[in-house]
Amino acid sequence: MHKIPFKNRYVTLGKTFYVKTGPSPVANPTLIKFNDSLAKTLGLSDVNLNSTDGAEIFAGNLIPEGAEPLAMAYAGHQFGYFNPQLGDGRAILLGEIVSPDGIFFDMQLKGSGRTFYSRGGDGRAALGPVLREYLVSEAMEKLGVPTTRALAVVTTGEDVVRERLLPGGIITRIATSFVRVGTFQYFSAKGDLKGIKKLADYVIERNYPQVCDAVNPYVAFLKAAVDNQAALISQWMQLGFIHGVMNTDNMSIAGETIDYGPCAFMDAYDHDRVFSAIDSGGRYAYSNQPTIGLWNLTRLAETILPLLAEDTDAAVEVAQDVLKTYLESYHINWLAGMRAKCGLTENLDKSKNDDKALIEELFNTMAANNADFTLTFFYLSLMTEQPLEQDNHIRALFDNPTQFDEWAVKWRKRLRDESTTDGERQAEMQMVNPVYIPRNHQIEAAIRAAEDHDDYSVFHDLHEVLQNPYAQQDGKDSYMLPPEPDEVVRQTFCGT
Ligand code: AMP
Ligand code: MG
Numbered sequence: 001m002h003k004i005p006f007k008n009r010y011v012t013l014g015k016t017f018y019v020k021t022g023p024s025p026v027a028n029p030t031l032i033k034f035n036d037s038l039a040k041t042l043g044l045s046d047v048n049l050n051s052t053d054g055a056e057i058f059a060g061n062l063i064p065e066g067a068e069p070l071a072m073a074y075a076g077h078q079f080g081y082f083n084p085q086l087g088d089g090r091a092i093l094l095g096e097i098v099s100p101d102g103i104f105f106d107m108q109l110k111g112s113g114r115t116f117y118s119r120g121g122d123g124r125a126a127l128g129p130v131l132r133e134y135l136v137s138e139a140m141e142k143l144g145v146p147t148t149r150a151l152a153v154v155t156t157g158e159d160v161v162r163e164r165l166l167p168g169g170i171i172t173r174i175a176t177s178f179v180r181v182g183t184f185q186y187f188s189a190k191g192d193l194k195g196i197k198k199l200a201d202y203v204i205e206r207n208y209p210q211v212c213d214a215v216n217p218y219v220a221f222l223k224a225a226v227d228n229q230a231a232l233i234s235q236w237m238q239l240g241f242i243h244g245v246m247n248t249d250n251m252s253i254a255g256e257t258i259d260y261g262p263c264a265f266m267d268a269y270d271h272d273r274v275f276s277a278i279d280s281g282g283r284y285a286y287s288n289q290p291t292i293g294l295w296n297l298t299r300l301a302e303t304i305l306p307l308l309a310e311d312t313d314a315a316v317e318v319a320q321d322v323l324k325t326y327l328e329s330y331h332i333n334w335l336a337g338m339r340a341k342c343g344l345t346e347n348l349d350k351s352k353n354d355d356k357a358l359i360e361e362l363f364n365t366m367a368a369n370n371a372d373f374t375l376t377f378f379y380l381s382l383m384t385e386q387p388l389e390q391d392n393h394i395r396a397l398f399d400n401p402t403q404f405d406e407w408a409v410k411w412r413k414r415l416r417d418e419s420t421t422d423g424e425r426q427a428e429m430q431m432v433n434p435v436y437i438p439r440n441h442q443i444e445a446a447i448r449a450a451e452d453h454d455d456y457s458v459f460h461d462l463h464e465v466l467q468n469p470y471a472q473q474d475g476k477d478s479y480m481l482p483p484e485p486d487e488v489v490r491q492t493f494c495g496t
Contacts, residue, residue, distance in 0.1 A: 002047045002048065003064070003066060004064045004065075004066060004067070004097060005043065005066070005097055006064075006067055006068070006094075006095035006096060007095075007097065007104070008068050008096050009104075009202070009206070010070070010072070010093065010106075011068045011070060013198055013199070013202060016073070016187075016192065017072065017195070017198075017199070018071060018072050018093070019071050019087075019115065019116040020069065020070045021069060021092060021115045021116060022092070023060025023061075023069060023113050024060065024112065024113025024114065024123065025060060025061045026059050026060065026061060026156035026157060026158050027156065028155075028157025028158075029058070029154045029155070029156060029157065030154060030155045031051075031052075031055035031058065031152065031153075031154050032153045032154060032155055032450075032456055033134060033150075033152060033456075033459070034050040034151070034152045035138070035149070035151050038150075038151050039151065041101075042105060042151075043097070043099050043100040049152070055154055058109070058151075058153075058154045059156060059170055060092070060109050060112040060113065060170065063094075067094040068095055069092045069094055069095075070092065070093050071087055071088035071089075071091070071092055071093070071115035071116055072087060072093055072178060072179075072183065073085070073117070073186050074087055074088075074182040074183040074249050075182050075185040075186040076180070076181075076182030076247050076250075077182075077185070077247055077249075077296075077299060078247045078249070079281070079283055080283065084186070084189040084190075085117070085186070087115070087116065087186075088108075088115055089115060089117045089123060090110060090114075090115070090118065090122075090123040090124060090125060091109065091110045091111075091112065092108065092109050092113075092115065093106055093107070093108050093178060094107045094108065095107060103176065104176065104206055105175065105176060106174065106176070106177060107173075107174055108174075108175070109171075110133075110170065110172075110173055111124050111125030111130060111156075111168065111169055111171060112170055124168050125168065125171070126160050126167070126168060126169065127155055127168060127169035127447075127450060128166065128169075128447040129169075129260075129261070129493075129494070130169035131153065131169065131446060131447055132260065132443050132447065133171055133260040134150040134153050134463070135438050135459070135463055136260045136438050137149060137150050137173075137260055138150050138463065138466065139437065139466040139469065140241075140257055142466060142468065143239060143437070143469050143470075145232070145239070146228075146232055146235075146254075146255055147256050147258075148252070148256050148257065148258050149173065149175070150171055150172070150173060150174075152172040154169065155167055155168065156169065156170060167451055175252065175254065175256055175258065176254045177206060177207050177252060178258075179202075179252070179253040179254070180249050180250065180253060181249070181251045181297070181299055182247075182250075183253070184196060184199060184200075184300055184304065185299060185303055187199060188303035193306055196304060196307065200218055200221065200304060200307060203221070204217055204218075204221050207253065207254045208220075208221050211223075211224055216307075216308065218307035222300070222301055222308070223325070225255065225300065226297055226322055226323065226326045227325075227329055228254070228255025229255055229296075229326070230326050230329035231329070232255050232257065232293075233293045234290075234330050234333035234334045234337055235333075235337065236257070236289060237286070237289065237290065237334060238337040238338060238341060238432075239265065239434070240265050240269065240374065241263065241265055241266075242263060242264050242266065242275055242284070242286050243263050243289065244263045244264065244274075244276035244279065244492060245259065245262055245276055245494065246284050246292045246293070248296045248300075261276070261492075261494040262275055262278065262279070262491075262492035262493055263492065264440050265438060265440070266286065267373065267440070267482040268366075268370040268372055269363060269366040269372070269373045270286070270367060271286060271287045271363070272285045272286065272287050273285060273286045274286075275489075275491060275492040277491040277492065277493050278493075290334075294327060297323060298323055301323055302319075305319060335355065338359045339355055339359070340428070341377050341380075341429065341432050342358070342362070342377075342411065343415065343425040343426075345418065345420070345425075346418050346419060346420075347417040347418075350417075351414065351417065355414070358407075358410060358411065358414060361410070362376075365403050365406075365407050368399075368403065369397075369398035369399040369400055369403055370398075371404075372482045374433075374434060374435075374437050375480065375482070376397055377433040379394035380429065382394075382426060383426075384422040385415050385416075385422055387408070387412075391408070430470060431470060432470075434469040434470050435469060435470065435471065435473075435480055436465050436466055436469045436480060437466075438466055439479075439483065440489040440492065441483035441489055442462050443462070445458055446462050447459075465479045
């Protein structure tokens, strides 16, 4: 077996950053899924991880040579309340690897046993949430959204105790960084200025090398982190994705979607949709995500104030100037993305405000008529300048189709400003309007088959379809469908 080429740097930051901890072995690891294409991206194709040795590594039973396992320290605001010490309670960073393209990646096991930060928890993960994270994170990647990746899933051969006994699983996750906003908060809460600077320097070198030459690299870093987050959340909004638990410890400093817990894609559009069973106040509802992004970034800015300027007043002003750009950046991203979804790519200056109003009117009409988010945009991307029979596909999604018709008249009027042909516009729209998303009821079906019948075919089939979410696939129409009333999943759980 070839070695995994680890090149660990986080471990060199010093003992205040982590606690060295190995994974706890499990009884009987079985490799359920291995991500060949990601392994290739990482330069791991020759390591032969798709094997029994691989299963032992991904289960934490075998520590690969060069790994220096540790649990990272971090703090975080959970639903608005600050906890000065959270940390990896059920995850372990095995180490960092450099891909053939020269990009650093963290490799982490999640569900690998207790650590210094486990508090009352068992350090384990149930198989269901692990399969869910695999499906959704890999779908996000194929949808074009920055995200942590899934390299492998194993079952442990052990049960975990939740409301009932559930089979245990471990996911191996890959990220360009597992540093979170909460990691900065950890050092800030301790008043450890040196730690903050060290962390910021590490993150800049690793994830934001472009800011190194700025007059003040820390200001430029904050701006880049703000831009990344604005772009990311705008992408979530354009796909109807609800993260569900946007605590500051679940916001990646690299701008990747991280910590797939009670997340979900909407079926019928609802501006204020909440899935997470623990989000009773709706803090992380769909419509709140953009402003929560700003709230979290404000917490980040607070931690690095001493790096932004010599005196506090000046630093606060600098931070505010940067944070002010977030909502503007978010709205620019959102409008550009939504225009693309609606096929509006020309006469942008002239029609800016009208386009925004037109798009908002579509969403209002969808909400009033329980129209499916994904299918509305997919069928819109099949429409032509002249009304045709096939309009009935999209009309049927609306409780009252005439309300859609009224909107479509305005949309078609706006299309007259576009010089593209129907075919050109449809092709462009289909590149941004997916046919398939990981629908909750399908994920649930995959989990049920795996947990209840040891049958992974439903998981594998769903994963396969989601590899190519923008292309309609022969014989896969059932994956497009919203849930039947008895299939609706109303709540999602962290699975902790
Ligand atoms: P999460 O909700 O997954 O973002 O986790 C929040 C915090 O709780 C993190 O510090 C986790 O490491 C910790 N945690 C969650 N589940 C467990 C568990 N089963 N055992 C130990 N720690 C956990
Ligand atoms: Mg978390």
